[in-house]
Amino acid sequence: MGIFAPRAAAASSTRxxxxxxxxxxxxxxxxxxxxxAVGEALASGSGALAEAYAVLGHRLAAEGISLDEALSGLDTTFRTVVGTAPTFDDTRAVSVAWGESILGYLHRLSCEDPVTGLATMAHLQSRLAELYRAEAAAGPVAESHALVVLDVGPPAAGEAIGALVLTEDLQVARAAEAIRTAFAGQETICRLATHRLTVLAPRDERLGRRVALLRRLLTGTEPAPARVWIEGLPTTGEAAAATLSELARL
Structure with missing residues (x-):
């Protein structure tokens, strides 16, 4: 998510x-x-490994990938490209980048996303919990509300490694403007993942028109048209939390 703030970690660049x-x-x-990107840096000997590790740690943490999965992927990459296991310095660089991203997320868990100004996932979870607690008086949440999900996709291929995160954040910021225009009321709008936004919106007669407007606002966006869909909410708060976690990982 854009709330992560990785710093370039030291890594060996000449091997x-x-x-x-x-x-x-x-x-x-x-x-x-x-x-x-890490594989390409290894194969070319370009000296860009430190930058590649910083970007990689940011992206994996933002997508909910565990440190164990990250290090397993690094090992597979090394064995595929150079035929050896990663060194301690390589493993440490990825671990530090991943850890800094996670810590940055935890430190700002209750704040808004700094790139888009949208609510965090924690705030959306809190809002959903309130709705489910009030079901006895207000009726089933699955019938009264839905999630509108907007996925802007990854940046265009071929960009320099250092520009990937900035490009992705700019794409998400533009998408946030569009989603605020289409849903300009009191709806809760949240950044779920690195390139995914969602709106907790009333399931009323205006929902279809708002989604259609959002799609029109996003027409022609680069690098490819964003995907927008309506995700129904389950019947319990626990299942809704699981749905959010799944959407944040995909």
């Missing part, structure tokens, strides 16, 4: 085993998701 070559298609296919 004798790095090959001044591009990754083969077979190697690319074997790399775990999100590890392509």
């Amino acid at each position: 004798p085993e790095a090959r001044a070559a591009e990754l083969t298609q077979t190697q690319l296919a074997a790399l775990p998701p999100e590890f392509e």
